[in-house]
Structure formats: C-alpha cells, structure tokens
Amino acid sequence: MAGSTPVSLSADAAAPAAAQPRKSRPTTPAGEAWRRFRHHRLAVASAVILLALFAIVALGPFLWPVPINEIDFSAKLQGPSWAHPLGTDDLGQDLLARLIYGGRISLAVGLAAMIVAVVVGILVGAISGMASGRVDAVLMWVTDLFLSLPLLPLLLLLTYLFRDSVKSVLGPEGGAFVLIVVVIGGLRWMQVARLVRAQFLSLREKEFVEAARALGASKPRLVLHHILPNALGPVIVAGTIDVAAAIIAESTLSFLGLGFPSDIPTWGSVLRDAKDYLDIAPHWVLFPGAAIFLAVITINFIGDGLRDALDPRRVL
Amino acid sequence: MSRQYIIRRLLIAIPSLLGISLVLFTILALAPGDPFEELATNPAVPPEVRAALRAKFGLDDPVWARYLHWITAMLQGDWGFSFVSRMDVDTLILQRLPVTLIVIGSSQIIAILVALPVGVLAATRPYSLFDQVANTFAFIGFSLPTFFTGLLFILVFSIQLDWLPFVYRADIDATGWQFYWEHIKQAIMPVMVLGLFQGASLVRYVRSSVLDVIKLDYVTTARSKGIGERKVITKHVVRNALIPVVTLVALQMPIVFGGAIVTEQIFRVPGIGSLLISAMLANDTPVVMAVTFVFACLVVLFNLIADILYGWLDPRIAFR
Numbered sequence: 001m002a003g004s005t006p007v008s009l010s011a012d013a014a015a016p017a018a019a020q021p022r023k024s025r026p027t028t029p030a031g032e033a034w035r036r037f038r039h040h041r042l043a044v045a046s047a048v049i050l051l052a053l054f055a056i057v058a059l060g061p062f063l064w065p066v067p068i069n070e071i072d073f074s075a076k077l078q079g080p081s082w083a084h085p086l087g088t089d090d091l092g093q094d095l096l097a098r099l100i101y102g103g104r105i106s107l108a109v110g111l112a113a114m115i116v117a118v119v120v121g122i123l124v125g126a127i128s129g130m131a132s133g134r135v136d137a138v139l140m141w142v143t144d145l146f147l148s149l150p151l152l153p154l155l156l157l158l159t160y161l162f163r164d165s166v167k168s169v170l171g172p173e174g175g176a177f178v179l180i181v182v183v184i185g186g187l188r189w190m191q192v193a194r195l196v197r198a199q200f201l202s203l204r205e206k207e208f209v210e211a212a213r214a215l216g217a218s219k220p221r222l223v224l225h226h227i228l229p230n231a232l233g234p235v236i237v238a239g240t241i242d243v244a245a246a247i248i249a250e251s252t253l254s255f256l257g258l259g260f261p262s263d264i265p266t267w268g269s270v271l272r273d274a275k276d277y278l279d280i281a282p283h284w285v286l287f288p289g290a291a292i293f294l295a296v297i298t299i300n301f302i303g304d305g306l307r308d309a310l311d312p313r314r315v316l
Numbered sequence: 317m318s319r320q321y322i323i324r325r326l327l328i329a330i331p332s333l334l335g336i337s338l339v340l341f342t343i344l345a346l347a348p349g350d351p352f353e354e355l356a357t358n359p360a361v362p363p364e365v366r367a368a369l370r371a372k373f374g375l376d377d378p379v380w381a382r383y384l385h386w387i388t389a390m391l392q393g394d395w396g397f398s399f400v401s402r403m404d405v406d407t408l409i410l411q412r413l414p415v416t417l418i419v420i421g422s423s424q425i426i427a428i429l430v431a432l433p434v435g436v437l438a439a440t441r442p443y444s445l446f447d448q449v450a451n452t453f454a455f456i457g458f459s460l461p462t463f464f465t466g467l468l469f470i471l472v473f474s475i476q477l478d479w480l481p482f483v484y485r486a487d488i489d490a491t492g493w494q495f496y497w498e499h500i501k502q503a504i505m506p507v508m509v510l511g512l513f514q515g516a517s518l519v520r521y522v523r524s525s526v527l528d529v530i531k532l533d534y535v536t537t538a539r540s541k542g543i544g545e546r547k548v549i550t551k552h553v554v555r556n557a558l559i560p561v562v563t564l565v566a567l568q569m570p571i572v573f574g575g576a577i578v579t580e581q582i583f584r585v586p587g588i589g590s591l592l593i594s595a596m597l598a599n600d601t602p603v604v605m606a607v608t609f610v611f612a613c614l615v616v617l618f619n620l621i622a623d624i625l626y627g628w629l630d631p632r633i634a635f636r
Contacts, residue, residue, distance in 0.1 A: 145335045147567065148619055150611035152574030153592060157608050158343060160596045248461045252578060255463045256593055268463075275467055275582070279475045289464035297459035304455075 036309040043305020046298035053295060057107060060100035068097045068265055080283060087283040089273060095284065098265040099291055105266045106247050107295065109181055113246035116185025118239045121192025126223060128193065129200025140197070147190045155249060158183045159258050176260045180253060184246045192238050199231035233310035240303035244296045251292050267292045325623045329616050336612040337390070341383050344605060390609065396602035400595070405606045409588055413610070416587030419506055420576050424565070426511030427518055434515075435522025436554060439530060450519060457516020462575045466509045466582035473505060480505055484585040506579045513575055514568065521564045526557040559629050566622030569615050 027035075038044060071091045078088045085096050128139040159179060167175040203209060204227060212226050253259035254268030262269060267288045274284035389395075395405040438447040460468075473480045481502050529535065530553050538552045539545070577589035584590065588607050595603035 141335075145332055145339070147570075148332055148612075148615050149336060149339065149570065150573050150608065150615050151570045152577055153608045153611045154343075156577075156592065156596060157340075157604060160604065161343065244459070251461060252463060252574070256578070256581060258593075258596060271463065271467070278467060278471055282471055282475075285467050285471065289461075289467065292464060293460055296461070297455060300455060300459050 033306075033309040037305050040301075040305035040308055042301045043308075046301035046305075049294065050298040050302065053103070053298070054107065057100055057103040060103075061097075064096055064100065066094045066097040068101045069093060069263075087281070087287070089270075089281075089284055090277060095270070095287060098270055099267065099288055101264075102266040102268075102270055102288070103291060103295075105177070105260065105264070106250055106268075106292070109177065109184070109250040110243040110247040110295075110299075112177075112181040113184040113188070113250075114239050114242040116181060117188040117242050117246075118192050118235060120185065121189035121238075122196050122228075122235065124189065125193040125196025126200060126228065129197040130204065130219070130223060132201075136197075139193075143190045143193050146187065149187070151187055152249075152252065154187060155183055155253060156256065156258055159253060163258075172261045173264055176264075180250055180259060184249045188242055188245060188249075192235055192242075195234045195238055196231055199234065200227055203227045203230055236310060237303055237307045240299060240306055244299040244303070247292065247295055247299075321627050322624055325620055325627075329620050333613065333616055334387075336616070337387055337609065338383070340605065340609055340612070341386060344601075345379055345382070395606045398595075398600055398603045400598045400600040400603070405602050408591070408603065409606060409610060412586060412588045412591050415585060416576060416580070416589060419503065419510065419579070419585060419587060420572060422503070423507045423510035423514060423576075424572070426507060427514035428565075430512065430515035431518035431522050432554075435519045436526055436549065436557075438519070439523045439526035440549060442527060447523075450523075454516045454519040457512055457519075460513070462509055462513050462578045463582060465513065466505070466579055469505045469509060470582070484583050502583075506583045506585055509579050509582075510572065510575050514572055517568065518561065518565070521561050522557070525560050526553060529553050529557045555629065559626065562622050562625050562629065566619045569618040573611050573614065 071093060080087050087095050089095060089098070124139055124143065128136045128143075131139075162179055163176070166179045169175065170178055204222075209222060209226050212222055217226070250259060250266065251268030251271070254266045255272045257269075257272060259268060260266050270288040271285060271292075274281065274288070278285055393406055395409070397403075398405050398408055401408055434450050438444075438450045441447055484502050484506070535548060535552055538548045543552075573589075576587070577592060579585065580587045580589035581593055588610060592604065592607040592611075594600075595607065
C-alpha cells in the first residue's frame with residue numbers, strides 16, 4: 001500500500017468520502033484538477049492572497065502615486081502613519097511606493113526565471129527521454145553535474161563577472177533583469193529535466209503512444225500531442241515551486257549587493273539598506289521581509305495544492 | 317559494505333570535480349574584462365612590455381592550454397595571490413574554512429535533531445493535530461528566507477532581549493569556560509538560522525518517507541511478533557526510511573552553502589562565505605575563483621559521504 005498515501009497532509013483528509021462521483025456532468029481533466037485543488041483550503045487561500053499581491057503590485061502605482069525616490073529628510077525613519085502607511089527609510093522615501101515597485105521586479109523575475117527553467121528543463125528532458133542511448137547518458141551526466149554545482153556562489157560569480165557588459169548593452173535595469181533571469185533560470189532547470197525524462201521514459205512505452213505511432217504520427221507529433229501533455233502535471237508543480245525559489249534567489253542577490261543596481265528598490269535591496277537601522281527603524285526591515293515571506297509561502301502552498309490536484313495516482 | 321564500493325564512489329567523484337572545474341573555467345574565460353586592462357590604459361607602460369607580460373602569463377595561449385595550466389596549478393596547491401589581502405589565496409582560505417565547516421556542520425546536526433523526531437512523530441500520527449501544526453511550521457520555516465530570519469533573530473534576541481551578541485568575534489579575550497561560553501553564545505544565532513531552515517524542509521521528507529515504509533508488510537510482521545511499538549519504529553521503520561532522506565540531505569547541500577554565505581554575511585562570521593562576498597565587492601578575482609571552487613569541492617565531498625552512508629544503511633546498494 002506504499003505510495004497510496006497523499007503526499008500533502010494539508011489536504012482535507014475527510015473530503016474524499018463526501019465527494020461521490022456524480023454522473024450529471026462530464027468532467028474534463030482540468031475540472032477534475034480544480035475540484036481536487038479546492039479541497040486544499042490553504043492552497044485556495046494562498047491563491048487568493050497571491051492574486052491580491054499581484055493586483056496590488058500591478059495597480060499600486062496608480063492607486064498610490066508617490067514617487068519612489070522623493071527624498072524628504074524631515075520625515076526620515078518614521079514608522080507607519082497616514083502619510084506613509086509603511087513608514088519611511090533613512091532618506092525619508094516612502095516605503096509603500098518602494099515596496100510596490102520592488103514587488104513588480106521580484107514577481108516578474110520569479111515568473112520569468114521559472115519560464116526559462118521550465119523551457120530548458122523540458123527541452124533537455126524531452127530530448128533525453130526520447131533519444132536514449134548515448135545522447136541520454138551525456139545529457140543526464142550534464143544534469144547531475146549541474147545539480148552538484150554550488151548554486152548561490154555560482155549565481156554570485158556569474159552576476160559579478162557579467163554585470164558590467166550586460167549593463168552596457170541593455171541599460172542598468174533591463175540588463176540586470178535579463179542577466180538575473182537567465183542566470184537563475186539557467187541554474188534551476190535540472191529538476192524539471194529529470195521529471196520530464198522520467199515521464200517520457202514510461203509514457204513512450206504506453207499503448208496509446210504505440211497506437212498513435214501505428215497510425216503514422218511523426219515523432220514531433222508524438223511528443224507534442226501525445227506524450228508532453230501527459231507529462232506536464234509534475235512539471236507544473238515543479239515550476240510553481242521554482243517561482244518561489246527564484247524570488248528567494250533574486251532577493252538574496254539583491255540583499256548581498258550583487259543584484260539590481262543599488263538605486264532600484266527591490267524587496268531584497270530594501271532589506272539590505274534597512275539592516276543597519278535594525279534598532280531604530282524595525283518597520284523598515286519587517287515590511288519587505290514580510291512581503292518576500294508572503295509571496296514565497298503562498299506560492300509554496302499553491303504548489304502543494306497543485307501536487308495533490310495533479311497527482312494521477314490519487315483517486316478521490 | 318565493501319572497500320570496492322567506496323573506491324568506486326571515489327572514482328565517480330573525480331569526473332564530476334573535473335566537470336565542475338571546467339564549468340568554472342569556461343565562465344571565467346567567457347567573462348568580459350582583461351586582467352591587463354589597467355595596463356592597457358596606462359600610457360606609462362609601453363605596448364611591448366604589455367605583450368611580454370601577456371605572453372609570460374600565457375594569456376595568448378589557446379583556451380584548452382590555459383585550462384590545463386590552471387587546473388595543474390590548482391592541483392599543486394598554487395592558488396594564486398590575493399592582491400587585496402596581500403597573502404596567498406590558499407592560506408587565506410585555510411584560515412577561514414574551519415569556521416564555515418563548524419557553522420555548517422552544527423547547523424546540519426540541529427536540522428537532523430529537529431527534523432527526525434518531528435517527522436517520525438508526525439508520520440506515526442498522520443493527520444493528527446501535531447501533524448498539521450508540524451506541517452504548517454515546516455512550510456513557514458522553509459518559506460522564510462535565511463537573510464530575513466537572521467535579521468529577525470537579531471531584532472528579537474540581540475536588540476529586544478539583549479541575550480546574544482550579533483557580531484561574530486574571533487578575538488575573545490577570556491579564558492577557560494568563559495572563552496568557550498562566549499564562542500558558543502555568538503555561534504547560536506547563525507547556527508540556528510541555518511539549522512531551522514534546513515530542518516523545516518527535512519521534516520516533510522522524513523514524514524513522507526516514514527509514511528511510505530510504515531505500511532510495508534515487514535513492519536506488520538515485526539508488530540505481530542510482539543515487538544513493542546517504540547522498538548518497531550526506531551529499529552525497523554526509521555532505518556529504512558532514512559535511506560531516501562540521506563540522499564535528500566546531500567542534494568540539499570548546495571542550498572545549505574548558499575544559506576551559509578548569507579548567514580555569514582549577516583552575522584559577520586569570518587568564514588569563506590563572507591570572504592567570497594568581500595572578494596567580489598573588491599574585485600579580487602583569484603579569491604573569488606578559489607572560494608567558488610572550494611564550495612564545489614565541498615558539495616562533491618558531501619555527496620560522496622551521502623553515497624557511502626547510503627551503502628551502510630542499505631547494503632544491497634553496495635553490491636549493485
């Protein structure tokens with residue numbers, strides 16, 4: 001009976017008994033997944049909070065039109081007030097405006113790095129899983145090699161070495177964005193590649209693939225229409241968790257002073273500026289830290305809910 | 317476990333070390349910037365001198381020759397000279413390495429001490445209140461980035477309560493018990509920050525791995541023979557459940573080193589992580605390369621230890 005236990009325990013254990021299969025409506029795979037996802041109450045709550053976070057970050061500059069770099073020494077290091085809901089920093093700049101701006105960067109970096117990682121991972125995993133033989137062996141050796149690379153030192157090294165040249169081509173902000181996204185994505189694709197390869201190895205021997213092949217489907221068609229859609233479940237889960245990991249990675253880089261240029265506020269760089277004022281202005285540390293924490297934990301919970309929803313072994 | 321198995325593992329580690337060194341060198345070779353850039357813009361240095369210097373240091377050689385040169389120098393212990401610290405890179409790293417190893421090692425012990433009992437208890441009572449609470453705390457634990465927990469710890473324990481120092485000092489002028497107590501006191505926060513983060517992600521692995529094992533037939537057999545529940549769990553279940561956990565601990569090592577860099581930076585621990593950051597901010601490339609390579613070696617080393625532990629926990633693996 002090993003393996004039949006649901007991976008996540010946040011899911012409602014009592015729910016399966018209540019949800020008898022109803023014959024009234026034909027269920028699509030997506031509908032079925034959504035039905036299971038709803039049982040994970042924390043995941044649903046997280047999805048709502050995360051959507052709110054996205055909305056605040058997207059619409060914030062219109063609702064709170066305070067410039068991020070308006071210096072006002074008469075209001076420096078103030079705690080939360082009506083004029084500055086999240087307080088101010090050592091130059092009297094409004095923290096709410098800075099955190100909204102930083103949130104745009106952090107969330108965009110997270111999503112973009114996840115897309116890079118998933119695309120590279122699917123490519124490597126699919127080639128490896130379809131080719132087998134020597135190509136497979138080499139690709140898996142490379143994957144294992146990347147898995148044993150020290151992630152953060154390498155991230156730091158790459159941004160340190162390539163920062164200036166990318167900046168000169170794409171400008172300070174765009175350059176840093178592209179560099180960080182490519183570097184984070186380029187160092188996080190291994191998990192997806194292994195998942196995709198494992199799925200491909202089992203799926204390509206299944207009868208429905210055999211049938212499609214017998215009907216004369218070409219190899220690209222086999223991969224794109226028959227195998228890949230069935231392999232996507234674990235990839236979606238891994239991709240979701242990757243967004244959280246990428247947000248942490250970007251904040252860490254900025255926190256260490258090797259991410260975005262120091263005049264651009266991201267959640268990590270605001271924390272970096274704030275850490276020397278820990279004793280007199282704790283709000284300055286708490287708000288950006290809470291923002292990172294909220295984004296990361298909601299994404300992790302959503303990933304957990306998706307894991308339950310997309311697990312084909314699980315029968316509810 | 318045979319000696320053959322250990323030797324085979326050691327031999328497998330060599331190509332991955334070479335691969336890592338190749339990756340590092342490729343990054344450096346692709347990176348823009350020339351070590352002689354300053355000389356090129358300096359009008360007092362004639363072009364012939366510059367060309368002679370380039371030839372002397374082998375900068376005009378093909379890439380593979382430069383790689384071979386670099387890797388043989390690294391193997392012979394010639395790691396270059398740090399112009400910022402005015403000393404050899406290898407002595408600099410050897411000075412800093414023990415602190416990092418102590419912090420990482422004790423945080424791993426903390427992580428296992430937290431994760432093992434909590435994970436096993438949660439798995440023996442699935443979906444109980446304890447299980448739910450442990451799961452929620454685990455999620456919070458690994459969703460809090462280490463730099464934020466570090467700052468929170470400083471805020472609570474150093475500033476509000478004034479219990480612990482938040483700057484790590486190497487020069488403590490005390491003797492006897494006082495000396496050790498001061499050292500332990502200043503290590504508590506960095507070790508706890510790393511250990512709790514790591515422990516939080518381990519709890520879930522331990523739990524699901526125990527859950528997988530606990531329903532197997534041999535456990536039922538052990539119970540039916542009349543062995544006490546406690547003994548069944550500790551002797552029969554946990555040992556087998558630990559096998560995948562050991563792999564996961566090894567796979568997490570790269571993340572742990574990342575966390576170590578951050579905590580060393582926050583608490584100003586004089587380890588190789590803070591050395592890496594200060595070297596980067598000071599453009600001290602030989603140190604940056606060497607520290608990154610040391611981190612890579614440590615990751616490979618921990619993978620090796622995990623493999624050997626794996627063979628000890630599950631003798632079947634050693635024979636494959």
